[in-house]
Amino acid sequence: MTGEPKVRNGWLDPALRREFEGLGLHYTVVERGSGRSGRELKNRLRDLSNRFSGPQAINLRHQPIVWAYRVFFRHIGLDPDEQPTPVEELAIERMRSGGFRSRSVLDDALTIAMIESHVALRALDADRVADAPGIRPTQPGEGLEGRPGELPPGTLVIADAERPLGLLFGATASGRGVQPKTKRTMLVAVRVKGVPDIAVEEALWLATGVMQG
Numbered sequence: 001m002t003g004e005p006k007v008r009n010g011w012l013d014p015a016l017r018r019e020f021e022g023l024g025l026h027y028t029v030v031e032r033g034s035g036r037s038g039r040e041l042k043n044r045l046r047d048l049s050n051r052f053s054g055p056q057a058i059n060l061r062h063q064p065i066v067w068a069y070r071v072f073f074r075h076i077g078l079d080p081d082e083q084p085t086p087v088e089e090l091a092i093e094r095m096r097s098g099g100f101r102s103r104s105v106l107d108d109a110l111t112i113a114m115i116e117s118h119v120a121l122r123a124l125d126a127d128r129v130a131d132a133p134g135i136r137p138t139q140p141g142e143g144l145e146g147r148p149g150e151l152p153p154g155t156l157v158i159a160d161a162e163r164p165l166g167l168l169f170g171a172t173a174s175g176r177g178v179q180p181k182t183k184r185t186m187l188v189a190v191r192v193k194g195v196p197d198i199a200v201e202e203a204l205w206l207a208t209g210v211m212q213g
Helices: 014-019 039-051 054-062 064-075 086-097 105-117 197-212
Strands: 024-030 120-125 134-137 156-159 164-167 185-191
Touching: 014 134, 024 134, 024 197, 039 105, 054 064, 054 086, 064 086, 086 105, 086 120, 105 120, 105 197, 120 164, 120 197, 185 197
Parallel strands: none
Antiparallel strands: 024 185, 120 185, 134 156, 156 164
């Protein structure tokens, strides 16, 4: 990797800033898309699977950063036992599959970075994002591209200057995620109260480092 990536701050709706102390969005752009994982990356993922044992998965929810996301989920009306936090979802998959499955450079990078840092990450096609991304509630009549119907007003979404790009924790709008033709990837981290800035930076650096090889 040629130096640390530049981590930028996304914007936050003022009402959300007042309501949710510590909520924030941070992002960086990697000058590449995804692609097939090489042998070295697959081996790294296999090693991570071996180090991430059953007891670790079971006790994951009690780790400070994971617990912070669980608390935030409950504050916004999500049950983390019904809709797991991003890192817990990876842990459940690991237990069900017997290991972290290699899918692509991007997916493997996100898995490694989230398991190592516990920070919630996602990826967007950087060239399909209008200006900087941020977090806001939806307005009446707004929906998510590729999803039928309207979103309930006040649904928390990651958005750009023009439209919602995805649910804060959930589906990404059609055409806004990383596709086979994606040339530039935007890695996005959602921070909540209790998640240190250094952990967010580490997560984005880890994912970027994996993608850049």
